[in-house]
Amino acid sequence: MTDGAAELAKRFLGSGPAPTVDPAALVKRYLERIAAGNIEEVAALYAEDATVEDPVGGGKVHIGRQSIAEFYRAAENTQMVTELLQIRVGGRSAAFLFAVTIGAGEDRIRIEPIETMTFNGAGEIASMKAYWSPADITEV
Amino acid sequence: MTDGAAELAKRFLGSGPAPTVDPAALVKRYLERIAAGNIEEVAALYAEDATVEDPVGGGKVHIGRQSIAEFYRAAENTQMVTELLQIRVGGRSAAFLFAVTIGAGEDRIRIEPIETMTFNGAGEIASMKAYWSPADITEV
Structure with missing residues (x-):
């Protein structure tokens, strides 16, 4: 990058504290566990007091690992294949x-959601929000 | 969609209240105003008590329309072109x-952020978060 472009980029960049966890690696592990299909192992990625809103605007926020495990039971007896398309971390x-x-x-259906996650210092998922609607479902 | 696929989709769908605003139209207007380059008109899209975190993890949350207008001054004397690539609403x-x-x-630089926005009942942006990092900047 030229000095001018670097200066221009700097005008839009923050300077927060160095992160202590690697969100990209944690997201990758999450998608792998979803695909592996073991609900308890997916729920174990969440903090004890985590929250899940999926879909956002769906009228329900699941609070706590127990409630989150119940939520993932919708996936029981299904085969899931996951593919990361884009990721941004901060x-x-x-x-x-x-x-x-x-x-x-x-x-067989395919959904392409956008999700956001925050992690605690231990690398557990503290909150998850999944943005998608019926318009994002295709039959495949 | 077959009945079976529709049933399968239903297992993952919520049933929240019908939305009173059109988030997709509001996002489109936001990107148009960014490209038009008038900072006051961008800030006017935000609620009086809105919050902006851009980039997420950058260590600063801008609170209130005045502070948000100041934040957008980084864009002063630049030419912006925006293009919506993917959107999910809920x-x-x-x-x-x-x-x-x-x-x-x-x-000239290009950034491809993922942003999330919540809107109030009047269609104003109540909160915005922009996820991106130096790795997402390219010189063009």
């Missing part, structure tokens, strides 16, 4: 676009 | 991936 947070293909018997 | 919220090309004199 501090202990990440926003990412991914594709999940969900199969049950003969049926 | 309730009064949106998450979107977009590209912004920023030019100043001979220099």
Whole structure:
């Protein structure tokens, strides 16, 4: 980058504290566990007092690892394939676009949500929000 | 969609209240105003008590329309071109991936952030978070 471009970039950049966790690695692990299909192992990625809103605007926020595990039971007896498409990280947070293909018997749907996550200092998911709507579901 | 696929989709869908604002239209207007380059008109899209964190993890949250207008002054005397790449909406919220090309004199950079926004009932931006880091800047 030229000095001028670097100066220009600096006008828009913050200077927060160095992050103590690696959000990109934690998101990758989350998508791997979703695909592996073990609900307890997905729930174990969340902090004891974590919150999940999925979908955002769906009218329900799941609070606590127990409630979050219940939420993931919707995925029981399905086959999930996940693919990370885009990720942006900042501090202990990440926003990412991914594709999940969900199969049950003969049926198969694909959803491409944008999710945001914050992590605590131990690398547990402190909060998750999933942005998607029926318009983002395709039958495949 | 087959009945089976629709049933499968339903297992993952919420049933929140019908939204009273159109987040997709409001995001489009926001990106248009960024490109138009009038800082006051961008700030006017925000609620009086809105918050902005840009970039997330940058160590600063701008609170209130006045402080937000100051923040956008970094964009003064630049030429901005914006392009919406992906958007997901839910309730009064949106998450979107977009590209912004920023030019100043001979220099030109491109950033592709993911942003999230919540809107109040009047359609004003109540909160904005921009996820991006130096790794997402390219010189163009």
